[in-house]
Amino acid sequence: MNLEELRTEIDAIDDTLVNAFAQRMDVVARVSQAKKEQGLPTLDPARERAKLADIASKLPPELAQYGYALWSMLFEISRGYQNAMNPQPSALRKEIEGAMASTPNLFPPSATVACQGVEGAYSQLACEKLFKHPQVMYFGSFESVFSAIENGFCDYGVLPLENSTAGSVKQIYDLMLRHSSFKIVRSTRLKIDHNLVAKKGTKLEDIKEIFSHPQAISQCSAYLEKLGKDVKITPCENTAAAAEAVAQSDRKDVAAIASHSCVALYGLERLAADIQDRSNNYTRFICISKKLEIYPGADKTSLMVVLPHRPGSLYQILARFYALGLNLIKLESRPLPDREFEFMFYFDLETSVYSDEFIRMVDDLSAVCEEFQYLGSYSEVI
Numbered sequence: 001m002n003l004e005e006l007r008t009e010i011d012a013i014d015d016t017l018v019n020a021f022a023q024r025m026d027v028v029a030r031v032s033q034a035k036k037e038q039g040l041p042t043l044d045p046a047r048e049r050a051k052l053a054d055i056a057s058k059l060p061p062e063l064a065q066y067g068y069a070l071w072s073m074l075f076e077i078s079r080g081y082q083n084a085m086n087p088q089p090s091a092l093r094k095e096i097e098g099a100m101a102s103t104p105n106l107f108p109p110s111a112t113v114a115c116q117g118v119e120g121a122y123s124q125l126a127c128e129k130l131f132k133h134p135q136v137m138y139f140g141s142f143e144s145v146f147s148a149i150e151n152g153f154c155d156y157g158v159l160p161l162e163n164s165t166a167g168s169v170k171q172i173y174d175l176m177l178r179h180s181s182f183k184i185v186r187s188t189r190l191k192i193d194h195n196l197v198a199k200k201g202t203k204l205e206d207i208k209e210i211f212s213h214p215q216a217i218s219q220c221s222a223y224l225e226k227l228g229k230d231v232k233i234t235p236c237e238n239t240a241a242a243a244e245a246v247a248q249s250d251r252k253d254v255a256a257i258a259s260h261s262c263v264a265l266y267g268l269e270r271l272a273a274d275i276q277d278r279s280n281n282y283t284r285f286i287c288i289s290k291k292l293e294i295y296p297g298a299d300k301t302s303l304m305v306v307l308p309h310r311p312g313s314l315y316q317i318l319a320r321f322y323a324l325g326l327n328l329i330k331l332e333s334r335p336l337p338d339r340e341f342e343f344m345f346y347f348d349l350e351t352s353v354y355s356d357e358f359i360r361m362v363d364d365l366s367a368v369c370e371e372f373q374y375l376g377s378y379s380e381v382i
């Protein structure tokens, strides 16, 4: 049989499938109505499991897995159709609508803002981009930034989330998992130009040890490699703290990788500028608050979902986003420390909070995921 004939055969089968699909969706619509009358939720995991087992038993063994994937997708589509026909405003939707109504139109120009590090930290520069007049308070660790928000000590907190050269700041993702009472209300992108700074009079060839934050060290790896093996690289809590330590040290053979603002701040000298591997080196910072605030124009949404470690669990969520036409701009996974074989997935989605897809996603999520956390909807200051 030639290709042409085989395709004619496929077309005939697809015609049957198209009709069967339309018929199935028609019944699904009636199922939805019946559920509405009986006050039942859209998702029925036991029914889906039973159906998958039945389908697998009816297919030749070599097709069972493909059948599993196809019917999982059909269930997704069927639930999406039911939710669209019979919208069940979720508790989360009500919370979001409440926050949209009560959040002021303008982002506050001034507020007390918690940052990790000391003066001159890149987080401080991010704060100045996010707020016109921030009253910055510095904390020793990222964890204390979360605590400062949660206990009401500061209005907002600013944290680095990812860098275009070195990737995600994994510590922040792990902390987001441990802290549940915070929301993301804004984000910003900061161009990061690293400098090698030292006490006045220090010569580059005398440097024996360089201090900085591991992210900055990683972003300048090519430069540091060129300096040779004799230069010791010592990671520390923060780039500005490294600059401060160098300024306070009696040694004349130490330097720090830090922002340019640290030069004047700590009376240092710049030995080298723009030492990062890539000139387009950006870090994304998030601004967190204790309560949900959704400012006008919010077009990014962040979520954290806990998924069982079994085939298809991530796929089901992604299929949902795909079915709603949502653009996924970030996906990060972290193992759950106290729950073996389970993972946390962090998603950033691009969609306006005023769009229908957004509302549908919010209503659908509770139906699709066993456990998820809505982290907020916000816009990014460029």
Ligand SMILES: C=C(O[C@@H]1C=C(C(=O)O)C=C[C@H]1O)C(=O)O
Residues within 6 Å of the ligand: 028, 031, 042, 043, 044, 045, 047, 048, 051, 074, 075, 078, 079
């Ligand atoms: C159609 C139903 O709703 C959902 C979709 C299913 C399907 O498409 O077969 C099965 C179970 C439910 O999660 C139903 O409950 O039967």
